[in-house]
Amino acid sequence: MDSAIYVAPGMSDEIAKVFIDIKVRVPSNNIKIIIDSNPQINRLGYGDINAIELLMKEGFKISKVDSLRIGVLIVDGSAWLYSPVPLIVEDENDIKINAITVTFEQAFELIDEIYEQKSEKNIQTTIFDTNQNVIQEGPVFSPEEYRKNDLDIAKKDLEVRPPKKFDLERQVQVYTGYFQFVELSLIGMGLRRMTITIPSKLLAVSGDKVVQEKLKTTYKLINENSKLSGKDIEDKVAHLRKTYTRSMGKRLGSVILLKNKEVFNQEVNKVRKEIIKFSDKVKTSLENELAYTKKEISKILVPVIMKNPPDDLKGIITTNKPSKKIASEYIDEEISKFLPNVEDLITEMELQSDFKDITYEMLNDPLFQENIQKQFKFDNLDKPYKSFSAVKLQ
Template identity: 40%
Template sequence: MHTTFGSLNSNMMGSLIQNAKKRIVYLAPSISKDLAEAIVARKSNVAVIEVIIDSDPEVFRLGYGEIEGIETLVKGGMTIRKTSPLRIGILIVDYQAWIFSSTALIIEEAPKENTLNSIAVNPSQVQALINSVLSENKRDDFIQLSILEDEPEISQEKFTTQDLFKTKKDLNNRPAKQFDKEREVRVYSSYFQFVELKVSGIQINRRTVKIPTKLINAQNNKAIEDKLRTTYRLIDQDSKLPSGKIEDRIKELRKKYIKSLGDGQGTIILMNLKQEFQEEVDKLKKEIEKLMKESKNKLGKYLEKTKKDLIELLLPTVISSPPEDLRTGITTRKPTKEQAKKYLDDELDYVIPNVEEFLEEMDIQCDFKDVTYEMLNNTDFQNKLKALYPYVDWPKPYSEINTIQEKVFSRK
């Protein structure tokens, strides 16, 4: 008998266990409730039953089994052994054995009948597996091997009711996700992502500062008060700083790669365009760095001019109606022109950034986020997605697939 590849799903394992007469050995990260019930049902009919699982609660969050399966075994009076970490699966029933891959349900559905996921091993290999798993008093050496291990390779440590309590507590604190929902999210996340293109400090000619109220408390000078009530433009609109080209590039980038869902639902990008988009963003970053270097001297002159213009504009008001902190800091009733200028120079330093601070704010960043299950099952979201990308063959949501399957099954 040669080693053969085949399919071994939960239903098949359940059937094999139900027909076991001498031995059941199950080793895997964890176990489903159905398989656990099948094992408990054979308790009084099978001489040797051994269950070995991974004791780490993370196996349940990955979807390797169900905590209800462990509870079923414990309530059924079965002895459970534990070892960690464990990701392989072995099923031994009487004189047959299979090595199978354990399925993490957070990644994919449980294997179907045509899934190639196991190896049926030959008799000599069965005995080797038994020697590696079972203690000597539970072995049946029906084939004499040249070397027999005195002790099994797999830990003999018991999984206790205290272990079960700790595992359930851990899962209550950090519950396992609904795996069908997580798989759907994973499928759609391979199609698109949400993207937020954050741009700051690029619109140089539109940058403004807010002038402190105490500096514009201009008695009987309504013109100045109206002009400075809220903000003051830092750079003249007619300046020759080349930020406009960067703004145009950003607009092109948004138009080419990003689509808006509207109503504050965010913007999205197709995954097959993400790398290309990121490369364009990286190019833009380099252009911004170049702009910063080229504009530094010219920008510094503009900022100095802005400060000078503001001092000239505010000087008469500060002299005639000095702010309290200035009035109480001089020895005369009114400040001199020089005192008022120095005061304004100091105060405006707090609101007008220096060149380095100004340029540091120039940046462009991308934040990517995956879609959520709630969004995928929102009809409005689905309709907008199809309207934005009418030529994409979107997968059906699992909720819709399940509804179709239920209708088919109900007809049978």
């Protein structure tokens, strides 16, 4: 080998060692290495930052370019275009075909395009062999140098957010291809307060035990025949859980098969539409119930107030006893102080569905593994299950 040009998102330890081996017999200016300097490359599994550090320690000049996702390799007069394998997605040992042979000129054209240089501005560069014979000529490219500062920035970034174990991550993706965690929550379906408290001063104005017994200090806002129950919706939500989700235990929550997710979401949206209609119905009914309650309390207390007005009313009327009109207005005002508004009685009704993916830790959770086998015993899921439970966390 007399020359080598390597262009790729990153570099593995194995390739770095190859370059170190050929360094003793290949002129240093005949070895060109261009990579993507973004540390995200390493998190995706396109290379190892340690390989770059090793090459820099060995004196290799490395160049950098942004957003590089293809590979070009030129060795002497031969060239290849290839697709680097992101290990977070695939095992490179499973890849059979990911490269094609191209001409030397085509390879340099591609490298030229990477740096967005126009062909008329290309400067000819000459590559020599160890005897200073011309091997090949091609356009020069002048990317920025990858310096020690770039290496330090990348290493620090990777310390804060290190790459995942790619074999585990790939298996997580396969496993997530079957399941997701889902939490289905129905909130705001209950009324906040079903009773109100009658102020003691209104109770004290009458010694009539029948009246006091009738009011009983508290007064039911919703009568027994009220049709404000959300049981029908609660039953539909329970049916959704039973049909589409399976419990992995109280600590872990429930999972759903991804093949059912779309239909599940459609059913959830149907229930949400029913909740909107029900909420409007509840508000209208509560307004009517509150109006009825106010009328009933007034009907009981107005005669009592006319006979025995409270002290605060006596002080502002010119007669000893208030008229029915005054008593009614007084009661209406007092009732408005303790009778809640519709907004005070109900919360916003909502059906929430939250999805979460499987994690590394969950793959090795014995309870999760046990319940997956138990809940999905009729399907052929033991293959991915067994491969995951065999994975060893370092």
